[in-house]
Amino acid sequence: MRTKPYILKTIIKKVLTPQLIVFFLCLTGFQEVHAASQRVISTSPAITEILFEIGAGDRVVGVTDYCNYPKNACRLPSIGGPLNPSTEKWIALKPDLIILQDDSVVLNKHAKVFKIPTLEVSVNNLENILTSIQVIADAMQIPKAGKQLVDKITTQIDNYRTSIGKTKARHVLMLLSDTNDPSRDLYAVGRNTFL
Numbered sequence: 075m076r077t078k079p080y081i082l083k084t085i086i087k088k089v090l091t092p093q094l095i096v097f098f099l100c101l102t103g104f105q106e107v108h109a110a111s112q113r114v115i116s117t118s119p120a121i122t123e124i125l126f127e128i129g130a131g132d133r134v135v136g137v138t139d140y141c142n143y144p145k146n147a148c149r150l151p152s153i154g155g156p157l158n159p160s161t162e163k164w165i166a167l168k169p170d171l172i173i174l175q176d177d178s179v180v181l182n183k184h185a186k187v188f189k190i191p192t193l194e195v196s197v198n199n200l201e202n203i204l205t206s207i208q209v210i211a212d213a214m215q216i217p218k219a220g221k222q223l224v225d226k227i228t229t230q231i232d233n234y235r236t237s238i239g240k241t242k243a244r245h246v247l248m249l250l251s252d253t254n255d256p257s258r259d260l261y262a263v264g265r266n267t268f269l
Contacts, residue, residue: 118156175194
């Protein structure tokens with residue numbers, strides 16, 4: 075004859091354990107797991123470069139008129155610019171995610187109208203860029219690639235800072251242009267820019 079402790083253990087294993095599991099799942103709720111996005115639209119050159127650098131370039135299906143790097147991005151369909159997006163192209167590309175800069179009011183509004191999932195990131199300074207790299211990598215479900223890129227950039231910056239040592243800071247005006255005519259399209263590097 076079986077002893078009472080054996081019978082009690084059997085009841086706990088076969089009856090109470092499944093009920094306890096269900097009870098705790100109901101208490102804590104279920105966490106929905108989303109598959110990694112496979113059809114992404116990038117709405118900024120910085121976002122496009124991040125996506126390609128972390129190894130998600132093959133999932134980018136659309137970019138802006140201003141995304142010209144890396145070369146593979148130039149071959150992708152353009153969705154227009156930040157102020158003049160072509161929503162027809164958005165729909166035709168069938169994205170499952172649009173990655174936006176957090177100040178892209180027009181683009182965000184259009185994405186909500188068409189019920190396209192969005193991810194907002196900030197790329198207006200170095201700290202935000204590093205954070206955005208990891209946020210994008212996490213959203214693409216390749217967090218290690220994001221960490222590696224952040225570590226690489228941080229190491230390069232640290233090496234640069236070490237190499238200049240205690241050199242006295244100088245006031246410098248840096249102007250950039252993407253044309254052969256230096257009198258056109260000049261951009262100044264400033265305190266509140268990512269350059």
